[in-house]
Amino acid sequence: DTGVSQDPRHKITKRGQNVTFRCDPISEHNRLYWYRQTLGQGPEFLTYFQNEAQLEKSRLLSDRFSAERPKGSFSTLEIQRTEQGDSAMYLCASSFWDSTNEKLFFGSGTQLSVL
Amino acid sequence: GDSVTQMEGPVTLSEEAFLTINCTYTATGYPSLFWYVQYPGEGLQLLLKATKADDKGSNKGFEATYRKETTSFHLEKGSVQVSDSAVYFCAPMDSSYKLIFGSGTRLLVRP
Numbered sequence: 001d002t003g004v005s006q007d008p009r010h011k012i013t014k015r016g017q018n019v020t021f022r023c024d025p026i027s028e029h030n031r032l033y034w035y036r037q038t039l040g041q042g043p044e045f046l047t048y049f050q051n052e053a054q055l056e057k058s059r060l061l062s063d064r065f066s067a068e069r070p071k072g073s074f075s076t077l078e079i080q081r082t083e084q085g086d087s088a089m090y091l092c093a094s095s096f097w098d099s100t101n102e103k104l105f106f107g108s109g110t111q112l113s114v115l
Numbered sequence: 116g117d118s119v120t121q122m123e124g125p126v127t128l129s130e131e132a133f134l135t136i137n138c139t140y141t142a143t144g145y146p147s148l149f150w151y152v153q154y155p156g157e158g159l160q161l162l163l164k165a166t167k168a169d170d171k172g173s174n175k176g177f178e179a180t181y182r183k184e185t186t187s188f189h190l191e192k193g194s195v196q197v198s199d200s201a202v203y204f205c206a207p208m209d210s211s212y213k214l215i216f217g218s219g220t221r222l223l224v225r226p
Contacts, residue, residue: 004158031212033213035216040218040219041218041219042204042206042216042217042218042219043159043204043214043216044216045213045214045215048213055211056211056213091158091159093159097212102147102149102164102166102208102212103161103164104161104214105161106151106158106159106160107158108157108158109158
């Protein structure tokens with residue numbers, strides 16, 4: 001068990017550029033979550049997958065954001081035409097959900113800075 | 116929708132002091148309740164949880180009791196250490212099994 005892995009750890013980009021983040025969950029975890037955390041705030045839910053199906057998306061997830069989990073393993077989160085307001089820590093979490101286990105394991109996050 | 120309110124920080128204590136971080140929530144039904152901790156430079160870690168009314172979650176000397184009547188889940192520790200300095204997040208789990216986080220409470224423990 002190597003934990004939830006996120007790549008890159010840091011990303012600096014210019015406004016208007018596209019960025020993509022990757023999350024590798026713990027092996028055999030069927031649920032994968034994306035959260036966003038800004039300085040001094042708690043994580044805000046963005047979206048989650050059960051296996052490859054995206055089951056819920058927050059209103060925070062504008063049409064510039066897209067997430068995929070094509071084979072039910074790793075996931076990517078893409079932000080198109082980045083804005084300065086997108087600067088935040090993007091957190092990924094995974095869990096093995098079977099209606100009794102509710103424990104989420106979080107990665108260390110990807111820190112995005114939009115200049 | 117579900118929401119959670121935590122006491123604002125920072126909370127600054129001397130080593131061996133008693134800690135309380137208040138947390139209240141609004142939710143549909145009776146969600147499972149969690150405390151997560153974020154140490155400097157690290158990811159979120161589960162500290163403790165409680166799944167039903169009157170349950171007490173405990174770990175590393177920290178405790179929290181699920182109080183249905185007051186919709187609260189206050190975090191306590193009898194004697195804090197410098198190594199407990201971190202940001203603590205209260206988080207109920209909503210009906211679709213996702214966590215709803217509070218804004219976090221920063222704890223600073225001085226030697």
